[in-house]
Amino acid sequence: MNFNTPKFDAAVTSFKALCPGHPQLFQYGQFYVTRRTIDDLFGTITVELQNNLRLSINPPELNGAINFFKTKLSGRVMNIPLASINTMLDVMDPVYGGMAPIRALFVAGKNDRANAQSDFDAVWSTPDIPAAPALSGSAPTLAKAQAAYQLERDKCFYVLRAFAKKLLKKRGVGPLPQAAIISDMLVGGAFLKDAAPARGTETGRQEIGYGAPNLLAAATARMRAAINADGYIHCGVLSGAMHENSKFPQPEHHVMVFAHDTVGGRDAFLFWDPDAAHSEIASTNWGQGFGVLFSRAGRLTTAVDDADFAAVDRHSAADTFGDHTNDPLRHCYQVYTLQTLPMRAALKLHVKVLQPPARASVDDMLFNAVAVYASRDIEILEASREIIDTAGTELEKFQTLYVGDDPAGAPTAEVTELHSMLRADGGESGVEPVANEIVVAFVRTLVPAGFASASHPPEQPGAVLSASLAGEWALAHEIGHLAGLEHSADANDLMFKSTAGIVEASPALRDDEVATVLASPLAQV
Numbered sequence: 001m002n003f004n005t006p007k008f009d010a011a012v013t014s015f016k017a018l019c020p021g022h023p024q025l026f027q028y029g030q031f032y033v034t035r036r037t038i039d040d041l042f043g044t045i046t047v048e049l050q051n052n053l054r055l056s057i058n059p060p061e062l063n064g065a066i067n068f069f070k071t072k073l074s075g076r077v078m079n080i081p082l083a084s085i086n087t088m089l090d091v092m093d094p095v096y097g098g099m100a101p102i103r104a105l106f107v108a109g110k111n112d113r114a115n116a117q118s119d120f121d122a123v124w125s126t127p128d129i130p131a132a133p134a135l136s137g138s139a140p141t142l143a144k145a146q147a148a149y150q151l152e153r154d155k156c157f158y159v160l161r162a163f164a165k166k167l168l169k170k171r172g173v174g175p176l177p178q179a180a181i182i183s184d185m186l187v188g189g190a191f192l193k194d195a196a197p198a199r200g201t202e203t204g205r206q207e208i209g210y211g212a213p214n215l216l217a218a219a220t221a222r223m224r225a226a227i228n229a230d231g232y233i234h235c236g237v238l239s240g241a242m243h244e245n246s247k248f249p250q251p252e253h254h255v256m257v258f259a260h261d262t263v264g265g266r267d268a269f270l271f272w273d274p275d276a277a278h279s280e281i282a283s284t285n286w287g288q289g290f291g292v293l294f295s296r297a298g299r300l301t302t303a304v305d306d307a308d309f310a311a312v313d314r315h316s317a318a319d320t321f322g323d324h325t326n327d328p329l330r331h332c333y334q335v336y337t338l339q340t341l342p343m344r345a346a347l348k349l350h351v352k353v354l355q356p357p358a359r360a361s362v363d364d365m366l367f368n369a370v371a372v373y374a375s376r377d378i379e380i381l382e383a384s385r386e387i388i389d390t391a392g393t394e395l396e397k398f399q400t401l402y403v404g405d406d407p408a409g410a411p412t413a414e415v416t417e418l419h420s421m422l423r424a425d426g427g428e429s430g431v432e433p434v435a436n437e438i439v440v441a442f443v444r445t446l447v448p449a450g451f452a453s454a455s456h457p458p459e460q461p462g463a464v465l466s467a468s469l470a471g472e473w474a475l476a477h478e479i480g481h482l483a484g485l486e487h488s489a490d491a492n493d494l495m496f497k498s499t500a501g502i503v504e505a506s507p508a509l510r511d512d513e514v515a516t517v518l519a520s521p522l523a524q525v
């Protein structure tokens with residue numbers, strides 16, 4: 001299969017041209033800070049070695065030392081062999097001297113995670129495309145790179161949306177015409193099915209089925225319309241052979257379609273993958289980050305044909321796990337949610353979990369909130385999440401929180417104090433919410449007993465939710481209050497006065513409510 005059609009080549013070239021001088025954005029994607037830190041770590045070591053007087057007069061030994069570090073720092077960041085690096089430094093120090101600055105780069109510090117978070121925000125929380133990688137204020141230590149990896153591994157959704165915003169802004173793309181907007185939380189009646197059991201050393205295999213293949217075909221027609229209107233399509237996918245954490249219908253991974261063409265007679269969509277190292281088509285010169293989806297035979301997947309779809313590596317210990325075996329740099333993806341970008345407006349959310357909710361998980365509540373607002377082309381973006389162990393801390397007293405008798409009234413002193421503390425610094429997440437961003441906190445109990453309260457101090461939009469009572473629609477409902485919505489008497493509405501009484505599987509936002517949300521100071525365009 002020749003993926004290099006003139007149209008796809010041109011689309012990749014113009015995609016890259018949006019980031020002049022800064023290819024790391026699309027080459028490193030969601031692992032930007034991890035890989036940039038390793039680059040900087042190796043660069044710093046190289047300079048130290050070159051400046052070592054005794055080593056620099058012996059070029060073969062200098063090159064040998066540089067190559068040693070280059071080899072050790074390649075490969076998976078969590079597997080970098082610290083012991084053998086320290087052994088080498090022990091050998092080199094008596095011979096050449098001056099190894100202390102290099103040694104310091106392999107010592108963990110207490111700010112590793114905060115330093116990684118700060119670099120992450122510097123690149124992704126701004127609206128523009130940085131002209132080149134910014135200099136980080138912190139040392140490029142191995143521990144910082146590893147902390148960055150732990151932080152970034154779950155950031156495919158966020159990085160996709162943040163990067164899309166930058167690219168769309170630079171291209172000057174406004175809201176899409178109604179006929180091109182897609183917000184399908186389960187495209188074509190998608191469902192998850194077990195397709196093959198585990199066998200020998202191979203894992204089982206799951207596939208996405210489509211109960212309504214005609215709706216899938218209609219959705220791909222809209223994808224083409226969205227691309228023709230200069231938009232992108234955010235695709236939620238099943239990645240590899242298995243749905244590892246079984247949170248279906250919440251997508252396992254996310255990729256962004258930005259062009260379409262016909263490849264080998266097949267309807268094809270070109271995408272960028274935030275997990276860039278997993279999408280590379282060896283036969284093209286596009287490099288890391290780019291892949292192709294095929295829409296055919298009631299499927300929307302990276303498989304070229306049935307044989308390609310069947311031949312996926314199921315050895316979970318292999319580096320190629322989940323890749324198409326006939327072109328092992330291509331990871332297998334099957335699409336089941338679609339969302340066109342840009343959306344009309346975005347509301348940003350910071351989630352603080354003082355007590356994990358019992359009746360529905362934070363992920364479930366967030367997924368519902370994203371879905372119900374997305375159905376009206378409004379984006380809910382979780383900018384940070386912090387899980388806080390309050391035992392023995394000054395936050396412990398808020399676990400039983402007095403919220404007052406009037407939900408529409410002024411916040412109680414306790415609520416005001418909690419919101420101020422949660423905003424005071426970014427806490428563990430390191431992300432400090434700005435004035436028009438929402439802070440939502442889950443605490444053990446509200447007094448008097450209730451699901452939630454959206455009363456908050458002025459200029460500090462936020463809500464508190466009861467971890468024991470809040471259900472799957474509570475978060476979406478409270479976001480509505482914060483954006484200016486009042487209660488509805490209709491049990492089909494998201495803003496029905498009791499979220500526990502909502503009868504619809506996907507409650508509605510009325511047209512006038514959508515207008516109110518869009519006019520709210522929380523709605524960022």
Ligand SMILES: [Zn+2]
Pocket residue numbers: 477481487496497
């Ligand atoms: Zn309410």
